[in-house]
Amino acid sequence: MKITVIGTGNMGSAFVKQLARAGHQVSVTARHLEKAQALAAAHTGVGAIAIADAAASADVLILATGYGDAVDALQSAGDLTGKVVIDISNPLTADYMGLTLGYSTSAAEEIAKALPGVEIVKAFNTVLAQVLGEGADFGNGQTVPVFVASDSLRGKDAAKTLAESMGFATIDAGGLKNARYLEPLAGLNIYLAYGAGLGTSIAPTWISRA
Numbered sequence: 001m002k003i004t005v006i007g008t009g010n011m012g013s014a015f016v017k018q019l020a021r022a023g024h025q026v027s028v029t030a031r032h033l034e035k036a037q038a039l040a041a042a043h044t045g046v047g048a049i050a051i052a053d054a055a056a057s058a059d060v061l062i063l064a065t066g067y068g069d070a071v072d073a074l075q076s077a078g079d080l081t082g083k084v085v086i087d088i089s090n091p092l093t094a095d096y097m098g099l100t101l102g103y104s105t106s107a108a109e110e111i112a113k114a115l116p117g118v119e120i121v122k123a124f125n126t127v128l129a130q131v132l133g134e135g136a137d138f139g140n141g142q143t144v145p146v147f148v149a150s151d152s153l154r155g156k157d158a159a160k161t162l163a164e165s166m167g168f169a170t171i172d173a174g175g176l177k178n179a180r181y182l183e184p185l186a187g188l189n190i191y192l193a194y195g196a197g198l199g200t201s202i203a204p205t206w207i208s209r210a
């Protein structure tokens with residue numbers, strides 16, 4: 001799959017590492033091209049591109065900026081019509097212990113509203129950067145799941161394929177509206193990691209009796 005990662009921070013760099021390892025054709029872009037070039041240089045077969053070329057270089061884009069920068073970043077990414085964009089954001093307050101929106105909307109829905117014609121998928125927002133970077137296998141038969149919510153079946157399939165190629169399990173979480181549940185779920189995960197002191201090698205999952 002041809003994938004462009006937008007952002008070179010904690011999540012962007014973990015995605016580049018895992019996607020390259022999984023054998024995808026990966027490009028990375030950033031506000032400052034030098035940061036993308038430095039990240040690309042650290043991984044075999046990864047290219048750095050200008051943000052304006054992000055859409056043209058990819059089937060799927062992973063938006064790895066903060067929520068506040070998301071729409072600006074996508075609006076400078078070229079023609080995204082018909083492209084799949086994976087939104088991993090959590091609309092966090094400055095202290096990371098709350099959400100700035102929710103209940104009647106979500107970050108994913110707000111991004112989708114601002115970019116009509118783009119197939120937005122909510123995924124990976126409950127996976128901490130350390131977990132993404134270190135991998136989905138937690139041992140003892142435990143595999144970190146990626147919750148996937150979208151109104152685009154094609155988008156959902158792409159996100160699932162991509163997550164599974166990196167070794168994650170996937171859970172179909174329904175339509176994009178269910179990002180209203182996934183973003184608070186990530187909030188709880190962040191509280192448990194940092195507020196309750198469980199650390200960053202944790203992930204939410206779902207169990208069911210066979």
Ligand SMILES: NC(=O)c1ccc[n+]([C@@H]2O[C@H](COP(=O)([O-])OP(=O)(O)OC[C@H]3O[C@@H](n4cnc5c(N)ncnc54)[C@H](OP(=O)(O)O)[C@@H]3O)[C@@H](O)[C@H]2O)c1
Pocket residue numbers: 006007008009010011012029030031032035051063064065066067069072073088089090091092124125126127128129130
């Ligand atoms: N960290 C986690 O564990 C985690 C887990 C799940 C989901 N998330 C979500 O993932 C997203 C990224 O988190 P992070 O921890 O990776 O943040 P981060 O380390 O602060 O990285 C954000 C990246 O976005 C880039 N950026 C900002 N505006 C941009 C623009 N207009 N065009 C291109 N790039 C732009 C920044 O570039 P500059 O360096 O040039 O500013 C930076 O590389 C957030 O929405 C967060 O809620 C994070």
